[in-house]
Amino acid sequence: MQDRPTAAELLETIADLLEGDLLAATQGPLRHPVRVAGNLCRILEREARLGPSQEHREQQLLRELLQRADGEPTELNAALDQALAAGDDATLEPRALPVLVEIVRGKLAIAKPGHDAYRGEPADDDVPGAGTR
């Protein structure tokens, strides 16, 4: 076990440096990459804290959806992708949709918190959907 600060604490410190003093001292075309680097450290800081539980939840959800007793997320995602591509099970798509929404929201909690405040398009009269097949 490593000593404090933890990975998350260090990443937060690096992000503070990048977005604070370093950005202030940077001119011209390097400003954008420095800002991006700071944001990537924020993402990795959240990943260090939330990643393990997010991945565990993803694995659990995919196992339930695919009715499997085991399998890692990488392999389960590939299996789901193939099953959707094959299209043999007509019930899979409606069952997969809410599961994928939950998994992607878990990813967004790390990659971009708040992005999932949006819940789809306005349902005005012109919105299609029905009768488009």
Next chain:
Amino acid sequence: MSASDPLQAGLGRALGEVWGEAPAIENLQIASAGARRRNVLFDAVRGAERVPLVATIIPNPAMQVMDVEVEVAGLRLAQEQGMPVPHVHGVWADRSYVGGPFFISERVEGETIPRQVLRLVEAEPSLGPKLATQCGHALGRLHAADPAKAHPGLNRPPAGRSIFDHALEGAEALIRELLQPSPSFRLGLRWLERHTPSRPDRLAVLHGDFRNGNLIVGPDGLRAALDWEVGHVGDPMEDLGWLCMRMWRFRNDDLEVGGFGSRRELRAGYEAGGGSWRADAFHWWKTLSTLRWGLGLAGQAKAHLDGSVPSIIMAASGRRVAELEYDLLMLLQGPAPAGETGS
């Protein structure tokens, strides 16, 4: 950044050909210097007259998406149709003037950066609806053009095939190239395959990238549409779906058109401009655009990882893929009736 003499001389020589006498070139300023395109701002001075202009230069023709002649033909066609675009003074494929193919156009003042555009709209609330209506009208005018009149070099879908199948095959090819499978993108592709919309009465000349970020906007509204290099012939609703992607709203999620206007305003303008709105195709193309954008981000991460374009910006794109997965899933479940995404 020195105002290089060869550049000045080349621009003067080029304008001399179209104007009859070579103007003096002053206030040369490199506005953007990407790998693919350079935008150079300058004034052309003839006696007492000072004309503010922009030169769009392709430094490396191997990297150009579209020949400058084809791009300029699109701009000129749009202008003939009455769509607001910068007037083009001339186009030169010959590299001897400024080191690469280029064209010189009118410099239209106004905001192009999306957040600045949205700031203008905040300052003047009537501007948002007006802008959305003007965007619709501009696209309606463009789409009213006869594609047979467009430059022969413009990209066209293969004859005798469904434009929808053609577009879906392109997306599927990108899905096959993903470094890791995305069940969300796959689900989106499946939905698109089963919900191909009504066919357009006829194909149209499309701008291809008409969105907040490629518009010049002033307090009076839409002044010009920029960046014609991905123009092509296709379903006119493709331009409208692309414009309304969530990605171009810059957090104003409720305002479907670029974060400044509503679909109702856009549609009213489009129909007034001569366009024919198809709701099913609008939703379909918006959904496909979202999928394509997500696949594009994944492709950028791949280009970083395989060493072809090493860049922290490209690397960061990989961690943005989830945003597009989410937007896509919301479109699939969105306002459609329950059970729509199944069966």
